[in-house]
Amino acid sequence: MSHHHKQEFRLNHPELEKLHRSLDRRNFLNKTAMGFGAMALQSLLAPAQSFGNTLEEDIMRALPKIAPKAKRVVYLFMSGGPSQFETYDYKPKLKDLFGKELPDSVRKGQRLTGMSANQASLPMVPSMYSFKQHGKTKTWVSDLLPYTAQVVDELCIVKSMFTEQINHDPAITFFQTGHQLPGRPSIGAWLSYGLGSENKNLPSFIVLVSKNAPKDQPLYARLWGNGFLPSEHQGVQFGSGKDPVLFLNNPEGYDGEDRKEMLDYLAKLNQFQNGNWGDPEVDARIAQYEMAYRMQTSVPEVMDTTYEPEEVFNLYGPDSKDKGSFASNCILARKLLEKDVRFVQLYHQGWDHHSGLPSSIEEQSKLTDRATSALIVDLKRRGMLEDTLVIWGGEFGRTVYSQGKLSKDDYGRDHHPRCFSMWMAGAGVKQGFSYGETDDFSYNIIKDPVHVHDFQATLLHLMGIDHEQLTFKFQGRRFRLTDVEGKIVKGILS
Numbered sequence: 001m002s003h004h005h006k007q008e009f010r011l012n013h014p015e016l017e018k019l020h021r022s023l024d025r026r027n028f029l030n031k032t033a034m035g036f037g038a039m040a041l042q043s044l045l046a047p048a049q050s051f052g053n054t055l056e057e058d059i060m061r062a063l064p065k066i067a068p069k070a071k072r073v074v075y076l077f078m079s080g081g082p083s084q085f086e087t088y089d090y091k092p093k094l095k096d097l098f099g100k101e102l103p104d105s106v107r108k109g110q111r112l113t114g115m116s117a118n119q120a121s122l123p124m125v126p127s128m129y130s131f132k133q134h135g136k137t138k139t140w141v142s143d144l145l146p147y148t149a150q151v152v153d154e155l156c157i158v159k160s161m162f163t164e165q166i167n168h169d170p171a172i173t174f175f176q177t178g179h180q181l182p183g184r185p186s187i188g189a190w191l192s193y194g195l196g197s198e199n200k201n202l203p204s205f206i207v208l209v210s211k212n213a214p215k216d217q218p219l220y221a222r223l224w225g226n227g228f229l230p231s232e233h234q235g236v237q238f239g240s241g242k243d244p245v246l247f248l249n250n251p252e253g254y255d256g257e258d259r260k261e262m263l264d265y266l267a268k269l270n271q272f273q274n275g276n277w278g279d280p281e282v283d284a285r286i287a288q289y290e291m292a293y294r295m296q297t298s299v300p301e302v303m304d305t306t307y308e309p310e311e312v313f314n315l316y317g318p319d320s321k322d323k324g325s326f327a328s329n330c331i332l333a334r335k336l337l338e339k340d341v342r343f344v345q346l347y348h349q350g351w352d353h354h355s356g357l358p359s360s361i362e363e364q365s366k367l368t369d370r371a372t373s374a375l376i377v378d379l380k381r382r383g384m385l386e387d388t389l390v391i392w393g394g395e396f397g398r399t400v401y402s403q404g405k406l407s408k409d410d411y412g413r414d415h416h417p418r419c420f421s422m423w424m425a426g427a428g429v430k431q432g433f434s435y436g437e438t439d440d441f442s443y444n445i446i447k448d449p450v451h452v453h454d455f456q457a458t459l460l461h462l463m464g465i466d467h468e469q470l471t472f473k474f475q476g477r478r479f480r481l482t483d484v485e486g487k488i489v490k491g492i493l494s
């Protein structure tokens with residue numbers, strides 16, 4: 001828009017003219033306490049622009065430094081903290097120690113949660129489920145996970161994960177954003193910012209939340225938020241209802257042409273505002289409106305699973321026909337990955353088992369085990385597993401001692417951040433491999449510890465990103481997903 005047309009546009013819209021005058025150069029300098037001194041200081045602190053990274057930094061960010069092993073990620077987040085004792089960390093010596101006190105030499109005075117700190121004793125309890133060796137690699141897997149056991153030769157199980165966060169909210173926030181306090185960008189947002197999208201008709205970061213999971217711990221949209229990155233990089237949650245994305249469909253009485261005309265006028269207003277402010281967030285807003293318009297045709301197509309062969313539903317299990325279930329979301333995740341969505345995250349709540357074990361974890365396993373295995377099988381047979389990274393895990397592990405009641409058919413496990421298990425499969429990680437080791441009580445790590453920041457650094461590395469180079473300048477500091485820590489876990493790389 002030319003200067004003459006901008007002026008004419010403002011004169012016909014008095015509110016915009018008033019806004020423009022309040023933001024012109026003279027008014028800005030008059031209202032700024034230090035006037036030209038403030039301008040000089042700003043030019044020293046951020047020579048090219050006052051918002052975020054410079055153009056040169058954006059170009060450097062876009063240049064690949066590492067040959068990527070993975071093109072896309074699907075992250076199955078088991079919210080609440082699955083017990084390593086009932087899943088992947090086999091501890092046969094505990095069988096003879098039921099009800100015995102956790103030795104002080106093992107605990108070493110380590111912090112307890114407020115839920116266990118006042119217990120008179122810390123009686124140990126082994127898993128009530130048997131473990132068997134599976135696959136060519138003879139990997140120990142709990143009987144709770146018979147389907148995952150069938151694909152264990154594809155998995156890289158990390159048994160030595162640890163975090164400093166002992167409560168749910170800071171722990172899950174730390175895993176998803178690299179910091180225990182809210183406000184930082186999520187993993188998917190960083191990947192979207194660093195790599196962009198390969199499908200211009202769908203967001204590069206999509207979130208699915210199981211509707212058939214116990215809602216024991218809340219999930220917040222900030223877990224897949226963009227933080228201080230441009231808003232176009234936030235995760236987009238797809239729902240299971242009539243409108244999978246809120247406000248995506250045309251309002252009643254409008255057709256596509258009406259909405260297109262409205263969006264065109266809105267784009268002109270945003271472009272006018274951008275010309276006056278130079279705020280990149282306006283560009284992000286324009287990009288989001290344009291994406292929303294394209295999604296009106298792309299989303300219904302990708303959300304429709306009715307054309308999937310019956311054999312696919314049989315593979316993922318009976319729940320897979322129930323839209324919004326974990327199994328149905330696994331099928332949808334595969335479809336999104338086929339459409340080159342960069343990062344798909346599934347959240348499944350209900351793993352916070354302070355009581356009700358072993359039956360409560362049995363129910364969770366029934367809801368997730370078959371579909372998790374099916375996703376691995378499905379990706380592999382389509383030739384996608386070789387460049388797709390699959391991740392499974394929660395925010396921390398569980399304690400060897402029982403919280404509250406103690407009987408073989410009713411016990412609980414408290415939060416345990418000192419060591420826990422998670423796994424990866426597919427692009428760039430070793431197959432049929434176990435990494436790290438814990439003591440006989442799965443209380444302390446005795447070999448190859450892996451911190452949350454190490455996991456995040458390794459994930460970015462597999463996607464072709466140097467975690468120390470992917471930064472964003474905000475409030476005078478350069479931030480990154482791994483903060484000031486993190487090292488690549490080379491021992492799990494293929």
